[in-house]
Amino acid sequence: MTLPLRVAVVGAGPAGIYASDILTKNDPDATVDIYDRLPTPYGLIRYGVAPDHPRIKQIIVALHRVMENPRIHFTGNVHVGVDVSIDELRGYYDAVVFATGAERDRTVAIPGIGLPRSYGGADFVAFYDSHPDREQTWDLSDASSVAVLGVGNVGLDVARILARTGDELLYTEIPPHVHAALSNSAVTDVHMFARRGPAQAQFTPVELRELDHSPNVQVVVHPEGMEFDEGSEAALRESKSLRMVVDVLSQWAMRDPEDGPQRRVHIHFLENPVEILGDETSGVTGLRTEHQELTGDEGIRGTGVFTDWDVQAVYRCVGYRSEPIAEIPFDDRKMVLPNVAGRVLQAAGPDAEVLPGVYATGWVKRGPVGLIGHTKSDAAETIANLLQDAPHLTKAPHRDRAAVHAMLVAKGLPVTDFDGWDRLEDFERAAGVAVGRERIKSISRPEMTEVAGVR
Structure with missing residues (x-):
């Protein structure tokens, strides 16, 4: 048998x-x-x-x-x-x-990566998603201009959340401490940096468009990075999704800045971060990038032209490990x-x-x-x-x-077991109903365990 x-x-x-x-x-x-x-x-x-x-x-x-x-x-x-x-x-x-x-951040081997206010994107994601084993406090009040390294979907998420107001997210399941951090945010400008060109972007069209949905946020694509070579054109011919991404980026690069939205997300292509500026006392005070040029085969090389950006925090979103x-x-x-x-x-x-x-x-x-x-x-x-x-x-x-x-x-x-998950879900929905929301996520492992524990 x-x-x-x-x-x-x-x-x-x-x-x-x-x-x-x-x-x-x-x-x-x-x-x-x-x-x-x-x-x-x-x-x-x-x-x-x-x-x-x-x-x-x-x-x-x-x-x-x-x-x-x-x-x-x-x-x-x-x-x-x-x-x-x-x-x-x-x-x-x-x-x-x-x-x-x-769920952990890959490292970036550039000077200054360990300075105060140099953050892993995964750590910020864990904060706004209220992971019970990760940091539950986050100070957004000490930086008006921030940098996001990487333009994948995680980078888009981090930039979008940094640029949105706390009240905009009250329709979601965020708990009070996340709402409070976003409500106290001083952020006005989020700068996203990509080493390569727009035809090598790693995000999806849907994720990209969502960046522009907030009435409080203006997306600015800096046209000097909107460059294409033979390798880029070949990549565009092979991928409908990539063509849609580039079409959206091109439209945004051509539009005039608006007076209304008070927060901005800037997208910079062909800018390679080479150093985070600052010191242990002051923390991050800037980001230095080297402008890149395309080599014809979707590759890039440095031009020796450097720019120092006035930012007070850096979020690295270059991949998980x-x-x-x-x-x-x-x-x-x-x-x-x-x-x-x-x-x-x-x-x-x-x-x-x-x-x-x-x-x-x-x-x-x-x-x-x-x-x-x-x-x-x-x-x-x-x-x-x-x-x-x-x-x-x-x-x-x-x-x-x-x-x-x-x-x-x-x-x-x-x-805990799966019946316990159903109990926890009911608990979170009840917490939301009490304040006119669909649900509020529980953030405490002991509380979740008590609610969901095996009966």
């Missing part, structure tokens, strides 16, 4: 939930337990998407339907690799799939779990062997690139390989969910 497949998925964001859904659809006997170190599911959607993106947050509706599958079980407040070792987990599951994502997981190999160069098509390797390198029964999906597998929708095809590849390997995997000796729960309780872990 073949035992039904038992799989643990570590990470309850879209990557982990999609993988669980694909697995249970392709193996009608398989069961999945999804673990997350937070008391809540949904990962990036809850703690990485700007609060004024309700369209993206609606993905939660589809993810909720997946989580209602009785063969999929959510366990929150368990940090795998810290609270529970991988060896312990393998005693209860035939395979483990890591979907832990990437994954974090190592205890007992699991990690590729420090690519900042992912070393893997081949989702099969985790015993070490980083072309000659490394597969680590049996351990898999990866999502950003911890391929790096922080692509949109949420790309995660489905990524999960499909990983799960296809897991199912191919399944007949050869060592079967876990303990196969009862009750045994896993008993082990977690014996460790004194205040676990």
